[in-house]
Amino acid sequence: MTNKLLVKVVKPQLFIFCSPHNPSGKIWEKDELERIAFLCKKYGTLLVADEVHSEIIFSGEFTSALKLSEKYLDNLAVLTLPNKAFKLGRLKTSYSIIPDESKRRIFLQRLKMNVITSPNVFGVAGLTATYDYGEEWLEQLTLYLRKNYEFSKQFIEENIANWKVIPAEASYLP
Numbered sequence: 047m048t049n050k051l052l053v054k055v056v057k058p059q060l061f062i063f064c065s066p067h068n069p070s071g072k073i074w075e076k077d078e079l080e081r082i083a084f085l086c087k088k089y090g091t092l093l094v095a096d097e098v099h100s101e102i103i104f105s106g107e108f109t110s111a112l113k114l115s116e117k118y119l120d121n122l123a124v125l126t127l128p129n130k131a132f133k134l135g136r137l138k139t140s141y142s143i144i145p146d147e148s149k150r151r152i153f154l155q156r157l158k159m160n161v162i163t164s165p166n167v168f169g170v171a172g173l174t175a176t177y178d179y180g181e182e183w184l185e186q187l188t189l190y191l192r193k194n195y196e197f198s199k200q201f202i203e204e205n206i207a208n209w210k211v212i213p214a215e216a217s218y219l220p
């Protein structure tokens with residue numbers, strides 16, 4: 047089913063959109079994001095952009111859903127974290143950005159109902175340290191992973207008949 051049919055016929059309350067896509071590593075173009083945002087808004091479906099794979103970019107340019115046209119921002123929740131590149135998973139550092147105030151309030155209420163009331167203090171320290179000091183690490187890691195990808199791609203294409211490696215534009219699964 048196409049994305050358009052999905053939102054039109056099924057009318058889901060929310061659409062979780064993985065950007066960049068996991069596991070293919072595809073980076074969505076801005077006009078593809080706008081199209082999804084348009085359909086979600088038109089059919090009353092909240093767009094939830096899961097951007098946890100946006101740290102490691104091999105080629106192309108990642109566009110966050112937060113850069114969508116203003117008219118779509120009241121129908122958006124962005125979920126992200128620094129876990130993939132910096133291995134902070136156990137510190138519970140994921141966070142959400144919800145531009146619309148009433149939706150943000152509802153989300154916070156739901157978190158409280160589920161007894162998720164405050165962030166992990168070690169997680170906050172890890173998250174800020176990552177964003178303040180992690181740039182060089184990220185550059186080196188991206189280069190290292192890119193070389194691994196190119197080595198594997200070449201090996202597979204030279205040694206395994208009929209296998210084709212899809213282009214990896216972003217991320218990897220550790």
Ligand SMILES: Cc1ncc(COP(=O)(O)O)c(C=O)c1O
Nearest residue numbers: 064068096098099127129135140
């Ligand atoms: C697309 C996507 N979203 C969310 C998560 C959850 O990440 P974590 O378990 O590090 O919080 C993952 C983990 O692999 C993922 O691939």
